Structures are given as C-alpha cells and as structure tokens.
Amino acid sequence: MAQTAQPIPKFSALFPLFVFVGTFLGVGIYQNDFYALPAPIAVIAGIVVAFIQFRQPINTKIASLLQGCGDDKILTMCLIYLLAGAFAAITNATGSVDAIVNLGLDTIAIQYIYVGIFVIAGFLSVSTGTSVGAIVALAPIVVGFAANSSADLAILCGALLGGSMFGDNLSVISDTTIAATQSLGTKMSAKFRQNIKIAIPAALGTVAILVFQGLDLSIAAETAVNYEYDVLKISPYILVIVLSIAGLNVFITLFLGVLAAAILGIAYGDFTLLESTKIAYEGFTNMTEIFLLSLLTGGLAALVSLNGGIAFILENIKKLIKNKKTAELGIATLVSSINMAIANNTVSIIIAGPIAKSINDEYALDPKKTASILDIFACITQGLLPYGAQVLMILSFSNGNIDYLDLMSNTWYLLLLLLYTLLFILFNPMRKAKSQSV
Numbered sequence: 001m002a003q004t005a006q007p008i009p010k011f012s013a014l015f016p017l018f019v020f021v022g023t024f025l026g027v028g029i030y031q032n033d034f035y036a037l038p039a040p041i042a043v044i045a046g047i048v049v050a051f052i053q054f055r056q057p058i059n060t061k062i063a064s065l066l067q068g069c070g071d072d073k074i075l076t077m078c079l080i081y082l083l084a085g086a087f088a089a090i091t092n093a094t095g096s097v098d099a100i101v102n103l104g105l106d107t108i109a110i111q112y113i114y115v116g117i118f119v120i121a122g123f124l125s126v127s128t129g130t131s132v133g134a135i136v137a138l139a140p141i142v143v144g145f146a147a148n149s150s151a152d153l154a155i156l157c158g159a160l161l162g163g164s165m166f167g168d169n170l171s172v173i174s175d176t177t178i179a180a181t182q183s184l185g186t187k188m189s190a191k192f193r194q195n196i197k198i199a200i201p202a203a204l205g206t207v208a209i210l211v212f213q214g215l216d217l218s219i220a221a222e223t224a225v226n227y228e229y230d231v232l233k234i235s236p237y238i239l240v241i242v243l244s245i246a247g248l249n250v251f252i253t254l255f256l257g258v259l260a261a262a263i264l265g266i267a268y269g270d271f272t273l274l275e276s277t278k279i280a281y282e283g284f285t286n287m288t289e290i291f292l293l294s295l296l297t298g299g300l301a302a303l304v305s306l307n308g309g310i311a312f313i314l315e316n317i318k319k320l321i322k323n324k325k326t327a328e329l330g331i332a333t334l335v336s337s338i339n340m341a342i343a344n345n346t347v348s349i350i351i352a353g354p355i356a357k358s359i360n361d362e363y364a365l366d367p368k369k370t371a372s373i374l375d376i377f378a379c380i381t382q383g384l385l386p387y388g389a390q391v392l393m394i395l396s397f398s399n400g401n402i403d404y405l406d407l408m409s410n411t412w413y414l415l416l417l418l419l420y421t422l423l424f425i426l427f428n429p430m431r432k433a434k435s436q437s438v
Contacts, residue, residue, distance in 0.1 A: 005170050006311065007305065007306060007307060007308035007310075007311050008308045008311070009308050009310050009311040009312040009314075009315045010307060010308035010311075010312055011309075012053075013054075013307035013308045013309030013312065014304060014309040014312060014313070015049065016046040016047065016049045016053065016300060016302055016303065016304060016309075017046060017300065017309065017351070019045055019046045019049045020042050020043050020045060020046030020248065020300065021042075021044040021338075023037070023045045023046070024037060024039060024042035024228035024344075024347075027042075038289060039289065039293045039344065039347060040289060040292040040293050040296055043293060043296040043297055043300055044296060046300050047065065047296065047299060047300050047303070049332065050300065050304065050307075051303075054303065054306075054307050056306070056307075056415040061348040062275065064299075064302045064303050064306045065299040065300075065302060065303055066299070067302055068299040068300070068301055068302025068303065068305075069295045069296065069298050069299040071298050071302075073182040073183065073185065074182075074294055074295060074298035076180060076182055077178050077182040077294050077296060078294055079251070080173075080178045080182075080250055080251070080254070081175070081178065081287040081290055081291050081294070082283075082284045082287055082291065083251065083254035083255060083258065084103075084129055084174075084175075084178070084254060084287065085172035085256075085284055085285075085287035086258050086279075086280040086281075086283035086284060086391060087173060087236070087240065087254055087257045087258045087261060087283065087287045087377045088128055088129065088130070088173070088283055088286070089279050089280060089281050089283030089286060090236075090258055090262055090265060090276060090280060090283065091127075091128070091236050091237065091257075092128075093265055093268050093270055093271055093276075094233055094236075094261055094264055094265040094268065095102040095230075095233055095270065095278050096127075096233045096234060096236060096237065096261070098186040098229065099229040099230055099231070099233040099234050102228060102229035103229045103231065103234065105171055108150070110214075110217050111214050111215060111216075111217050112211065112214055112436055113145060113151055113156070113212065113214060113217065114151070114156060114159050114210040114211075114213055114214040114217075115146075115153050115159070115207050115210040115211050117130065117138065117142060117159045117160050117163065118159040118160075118162055118163040118166075118203075118206060118207065118210055118413070119163065119207075120138065120163065120355075121134045121135075121138055121159070121160050121162075121163025121164045121166075121167065121262055122163040122164070122166045122167040122203070123167065123237075124138070124145055124164075124167065125163070125164045125165075125166070125167025125168045125171060125174075126166075126167035126168075126170055126171045126237075126241065127167075127171070127237035127240070127241070128171070128173075128182050128237075129168070129171040129172075129174040129175070129177075130168060130171075130175075131164035131167065131168035131383075131390055132164075132389055132390060133163050133391065134160075134163070134167065134168075134395065135160060135161070135164050135390055135393050135397075136414075137395060138160055138164075139157075139160065139393065139394060139397035140397060142157060142160050142278050142397075143158045143397055143398060143399070143401075146401075150216075150217050151214075151217055152213075152410075153398060153401055153402055154402045154407060154409070154410045155210070155213055155410045157398060157402060157406075157407055157410070158407055158408075158409075158410025158411040158412065159206075159410075159412075159413075160394065161383060161391070161394055161407065161411050161413075161414070162206055162370070162383075162411050162412060162413025162414055163413070164390065165379050165380075165383040165413065165414060166199060166202075166203055166383070166413055166417075168379060169195065169199060169375055169376060169379040170189045170192060170195055170196060170199060172189075172192060172240070172241075172250065172253070173240065173254065175290050175346040176345050176346050176349055176378055176379065177191065177192075177375060179294070179346055179349040179350050179353060180349050180353070180371040180372075180374045180375040180378075181371050182353075182356055183349065183350070183352075183353025183354065183356060183371070184353070184356065184357055184360060184367040184368075184370050184371040184374070185357070185367060186367040186368045186371050187250075187368075188250050189246070189248075190368040191368045191371045191375070193367075193368075194368040194369050194371075194372045195371075195372040195375065195376065197424075198372060198417075198420060198421055198424050199376075199417065201416075201420050202265055202413055202416040202417040202419075202420045202421075203413060205412070205416045205420075206412045206413040206416055209412050210412070229286050230268075233264065233265070233268075233304060234378065235264065236257050236260045236261040236264060239256065239257055239259075239260050240253055240254065240256075240257040243256065243257075257356035257392070258280060262276040262280070262334040269280075290346060291414050293347060293350070294350055297347070297350045297351065298350075301351070304345035305354070310355060310358070312352060313355055314355060314359070315329050316360050317334065317355070317359065318359075318362075321359070321363065323363075324363055324364075324365060325425060325426060327360075327365060328364040328365065328369070328370070328373055328425045329425060330359065330375075331352070331355075331356045331359055331360075331370060331373055331374060332373050332377040332421075332425070333374075334352050334355060334356070335348050335349060335352040335356070335373075335374050335377050335378050335381075336348075336377045336378070336380070336381045337353055338351050339377075339378050339381040339382055339385070340381055340385065344382075345378035345379060345381070345382040346378075348378045348381075348382075349374050349375065349378050352374060353374065354388060356370055356374055357370075373421070373425070376417065376421050377421070379414075380414055380417055380418050380421075381419075383411065383414045384411075384414060386404045389406065391407065394407060395407065
C-alpha cells in the first residue's frame with residue numbers, strides 16, 4: 001500500500017489563514033470592537049480563498065475540508081462545548097453564580113478584600129469556564145467597594161483580572177482547556193494537574209502581595225450589606241471540579257454536573273423538569289459560535305495543511321529549535337503571536353494546536369505540559385492585550401477612573417505567571433531527572 005506523499009512546504013499556502021486572521025483583525029480595528037465580526041464568518045472568508053487559490057479538483061478540496069471538520073479531536077471538542085454550555089446555563093438559572101459571589105463577599109473582611117476578589121474571581125471562572133463571565137458578575141461589585149471604602153480601584157480590578165484568568169486557564173470546562181487538551185490528545189485531568197503546578201506558585205505570590213496591599217484598609221459602617229446565599233447551590237461546581245481532578249471521563253463529568261444542577265434547580269423550584277431541558281438547550285445555542293469556529297477552523301487547517309502551509313511553519317520553527325526547551329518556547333511564542341493578532345485565546349489555541357502537536361511528537365515532549373504551555377501563554381497574552389475583551393470590559397466598568405497602565409501595573413498574577421512559566425520551561429528539574437535516568 002503506497003504512502004501518501006508529504007506536502008511540499010509553501011509559504012503561499014498560508015494565505016487563506018492570513019485572510020482569516022486579517023479579516024477578523026481588520027474588522028475589529030475598524031469597528032474598535034474585536035467581536036464585531038463573528039469569528040466563524042472570518043473563517044469562511046479564509047475557506048473561500050483556499051478554494052479559489054488551491055489547484056486541486058473541487059471534489060478533493062471539499063473532501064479535505066470535510067475531513068478536517070470531521071476530525072475526531074474537533075468533534076470531541078465540539079461535543080464538550082455543548083455539555084459545558086448546558087452546565088453553565090443551568091447553574092446560572094439556579095442562582096449558583098450569585099451564591100458563590102455572595103458567600104465570598106459575606107465572609108471576607110475588608111482588609112482581605114483584594115485577595116478575596118482574586119479568590120472569588122478564580123473560583124467563579126474555574127466553575128463556569130469563562131473569565132469574561134466572572135468579570136461581568138464581579139466588576140460592578142468591585143467598583144461599588146472602591147466607591148464606599150478605602151480600597152484602591154486599580155488594585156481591585158487587577159485582582160479581578162488576574163483571578164478571572166487564573167480560573168479560566170485551569171477550568172476543565174473552559175474553551176481554552178478543551179481546545180488545548182484535544183489538540184494535544186491528553187486528558188483534562190492530566191493537564192489540570194500539570195497546569196496547577198505552574199499556576200499555584202504564581203497565585204500564591206499574588207495572594208501575598210494582595211494581602212500586604214490590603215493591611216491598612218477600612219470601611220464605613222454604613223456600607224455593611226447582608227448577602228443572601230445558599231451554600232448547597234455551589235455543590236454542582238464542587239462536583240465537577242472533584243470529578244475532573246479524579247480523572248473521570250469529561251463527558252461523564254459534565255453530564256453528571258448538568259444532572260446535579262438540574263435536580264438542584266427543580267428541588268428549589270427555580271424551574272420545572274421541562275424548563276430545565278429548554279435551559280440546557282439554550283446552553284447548547286450559547287456555544288454555537290465556538291462550536292462552528294472549531295469545526296470550520298479544522299476544515300481550513302486541513303486545506304492549508306494539504307497544500308504545504310503547516311509544513312512551511314514547521315520547517316521554519318524547527319530551524320530555531322535546538323532542544324526541548326527551545327521547542328516549548330517556540331510553541332509559547334507561536335500561540336502568543338497568534339493571540340496578539342486576533343485577540344482571542346481560544347481561536348489562537350485552535351490555530352496553533354496542530355503545529356504544537358507536531359512539535360510535541362517530534363521532540364518527544366510531554367503532551368500534558370505542552371497543552372499547559374499552549375493554554376497558559378494564550379491566557380497571559382489575552383489578559384495583557386489592551387484590546388482584549390477582558391481588559392476592555394474592566395476598563396468600561398471602571399467608568400474612566402483607571403486606565404490601561406493602572407490596570408496592568410496591578411495585575412500581579414499574569415506578570416508572575418509569565419515569569420514562573422518561563423523559569424519552569426528553562427529550569428525544569430523534572431526534565432533533568434528524566435534525562436539522567438534514560
């Protein structure tokens with residue numbers, strides 16, 4: 001049986017990918033809104049260019065597109081998105097998000113409000129899988145605290161941004177985690193255990209700084225508020241986190257999470273059984289954009305790969321790679337550069353994923369570590385971008401009381417995460433131990 005010939009590396013084959021990125025980025029700059037154009041439409045523009053540019057028969061191009069869209073990893077990713085959407089929608093309908101926020105605010109003294117916001121934002125984004133959702137829920141509360149106490153708004157917002165990105169990076173139902181693990185073919189539980197080894201030191205450093213910054217805070221007695229919450233409503237989140245860490249199959253984990261949240265909501269009278277099914281379906285539809293984006297990007301990547309585009313990127317990256325350290329740094333640079341261009345960490349991982357997988361396999365890297373590096377550097381870049389959704393949203397809620405530099409100078413977590421991850425790549429003692437034992 002003859003082997004399929006490897007595509008000849010060609011820079012020109014990357015043009016459809018540039019059209020996708022350029023369309024997405026160009027409209028975002030022109031509209032001053034990087035979410036003005038739905039990302040799947042930008043991908044379709046790239047696919048149309050690929051069909052016009054590449055010279056294979058039309059049936060060959062269609063077959064390649066469908067093969068890319070129907071890749072096992074892409075379809076697995078899409079199904080996980082649907083379950084994650086259902087879980088997020090049902091837990092929101094039960095009031096679980098409000099319960100998390102109010103529990104935290106009710107138990108935190110003003111002296112620890114900075115670190116408290118960081119912890120609440122982290123737990124909320126871990127539980128819901130979205131940094132933007134955590135920011136939307138907490139930003140008005142953060143602004144209110146700053147207005148009614150001696151708390152510094154810039155520090156509060158920096159803690160909110162850092163905590164939100166911390167949780168999003170680690171969450172097993174986050175788009176970025178799903179994309180990174182499926183691209184590298186590793187388990188979410190394995191990636192979580194690897195990722196947390198890198199994230200926890202940065203988080204602990206952040207906590208220490210925020211505790212120190214909050215020692216002299218005070219709050220007026222008249223601003224005291226009674227927060228209402230039911231601790232039991234947090235249980236679906238706890239269940240999903242525990243089952244994920246335990247290594248249970250992600251489909252089963254999310255299904256049990258959805259089931260537990262639905263039972264809880266029905267028991268509390270938040271909705272009926274029939275209404276719960278409608279809410280779950282709304283969760284499915286909330287994931288339509290990322291679902292279509294993953295599907296179509298897989299098809300576009302297949303067309304680009306067939307014509308030598310991916311081979312060209314690999315050939316040139318490999319010229320810069322001398323060992324495992326530079327391989328990991330190359331992957332970090334790749335996903336960061338893509339994210340700077342399109343201001344979307346999930347899309348960046350989806351685009352960089354196949355290339356990262358090839359580098360990972362050729363240099364015998366650890367898939368769970370490579371997935372963590374992909375997710376972490378996409379997270380760091382997204383959180384530092386002045387035109388990223390998270391930063392823009394926080395600055396919008398602040399009503400002009402802080403600017404971008406104020407926010408960045410107080411976002412300790414992202415800065416420490418960048419520093420520690422680079423040190424982890426360059427001076428990883430585990431790699432040395434393994435290489436000596438071989």
